[in-house]
Amino acid sequence: xxxxxxxxxxxxxxxxxxxxxxxxxxxxxxxxxxxxxxxxxxxxxxxxxxxxxxxxxxxxxxxxxxxxxxxxxxxxxxxxxxxxxxxxxxxxxxxxxxxxxxxxxxxxxxxxxxxxxxxxxxxxxxxxxxxxxxxxxxxxxxxxxxxxxxxxxxxxxxxxxxxxxxxxxxxxxxxxxxxxxxxxxxxxxxxxxxxxxxxxxxxxxxxxxxxxxxxxxxxxxxxxxxxxxxxxxxxxxxxxxxxxxxxxxxxxxxxxxxxxxxxxxxxxxxxxxxxxxxxxxxxxxxxxxxxxxxxxxxxxxxxxxxxxxxxxxxxxxxxxxxxxxxxxxxxxxxxxxxxxxxxxxxxxxxxxxxxxxxxxxxxxx
Numbered sequence: 001x002x003x004x005x006x007x008x009x010x011x012x013x014x015x016x017x018x019x020x021x022x023x024x025x026x027x028x029x030x031x032x033x034x035x036x037x038x039x040x041x042x043x044x045x046x047x048x049x050x051x052x053x054x055x056x057x058x059x060x061x062x063x064x065x066x067x068x069x070x071x072x073x074x075x076x077x078x079x080x081x082x083x084x085x086x087x088x089x090x091x092x093x094x095x096x097x098x099x100x101x102x103x104x105x106x107x108x109x110x111x112x113x114x115x116x117x118x119x120x121x122x123x124x125x126x127x128x129x130x131x132x133x134x135x136x137x138x139x140x141x142x143x144x145x146x147x148x149x150x151x152x153x154x155x156x157x158x159x160x161x162x163x164x165x166x167x168x169x170x171x172x173x174x175x176x177x178x179x180x181x182x183x184x185x186x187x188x189x190x191x192x193x194x195x196x197x198x199x200x201x202x203x204x205x206x207x208x209x210x211x212x213x214x215x216x217x218x219x220x221x222x223x224x225x226x227x228x229x230x231x232x233x234x235x236x237x238x239x240x241x242x243x244x245x246x247x248x249x250x251x252x253x254x255x256x257x258x259x260x261x262x263x264x265x266x267x268x269x270x271x272x273x274x275x276x277x278x279x280x281x282x283x284x285x286x287x288x289x290x291x292x293x294x295x296x297x298x299x300x301x302x303x304x305x306x307x308x309x310x311x312x313x314x315x316x317x318x319x320x321x322x323x324x325x326x327x328x329x330x331x332x333x334x335x336x337x338x339x340x341x342x343x344x345x346x347x348x349x350x351x352x353x354x355x356x357x358x359x360x361x362x363x364x365x
Contacts (some may be wrong), residue, residue: 198318235327272308305332
């Protein structure tokens with residue numbers, strides 16, 4: 001059996017010869033120095049320091065050498081690869097610095113130059129809708145009344161003829177504030193503003209009350225725990241349901257255009273008697289060919305809000321003589337009115353704060 005080949009000369013393996021290794025180093029250094037940009041240097045790295053480069057292939061040949069020859073060949077190839085990698089690193093630093101300087105020059109923006117590309121801001125459509133509604137009633141000679149969003153339980157419920165056992169007092173509908181003995185709630189409607197108005201003003205009273213209200217509803221396409229209402233209140237001598245109907249017809253026309261009328265359906269609210277649900281004639285089909293209308297879904301009418309003649313008990317609780325004065329009240333959702341008016345299908349779009357929703361409404365002054 002023959003022994004190991006102790007006379008094998010590594011210089012006979014062409015990739016490992018000193019002159020061949022030196023030639024590969026010189027070629028690599030020349031290529032590195034000639035790389036004009038980062039993309040060119042990347043290609044040089046692949047050709048001269050990558051897994052298929054000549055020096056990498058030469059390094060693989062070392063394992064086939066006899067033990068006494070490996071040390072010298074390994075040192076020679078390792079030194080050569082180290083020189084190439086060092087040159088690559090130094091050239092990379094230079095090219096990156098040049099690239100950054102060039103980008104600073106090429107992409108410089110003169111922020112002092114005038115521009116007409118600044119996007120105009122947009123007020124929130126709910127704010128604009130609230131003010132539009134208020135303007136309708138101010139033009140009729142009414143006033144705008146406001147009240148706090150954290151309200152006393154008595155004003156939110158008791159003054160409006162809602163007894164202690166009324167379902168709206170339960171945690172299912174109302175946000176109660178702690179401590180419980182403070183008897184404070186986040187108002188569930190803007191009706192407490194009506195009660196405050198009657199307690200602080202002498203009739204005749206003509207007020208509209210827009211504002212934010214709170215109920216413990218789950219968020220979905222048509223519900224939110226925070227939404228907006230507008231309520232109207234009239235207290236004067238000789239006020240009837242006819243005055244209420246005329247006011248709401250005018251309101252509906254101002255919101256949805258000529259030819260829009262309302263209808264009343266009997267209902268129940270503790271603070272009005274008699275009470276009614278208010279429907280709008282469909283502003284798309286106008287009640288004609290309703291079967292094919294997607295807006296009213298074949299009804300010809302769209303539910304809008306509630307209304308009625310102010311209950312004498314409410315007048316008495318708020319210090320108004322029910323023998324002398326009568327009045328009416330109504331309440332509609334501002335969010336719902338805006339959704340009808342502008343074709344908004346998902347209430348969540350109103351509250352998510354995406355400027356792409358508010359921008360199309362533009363600016364109103």
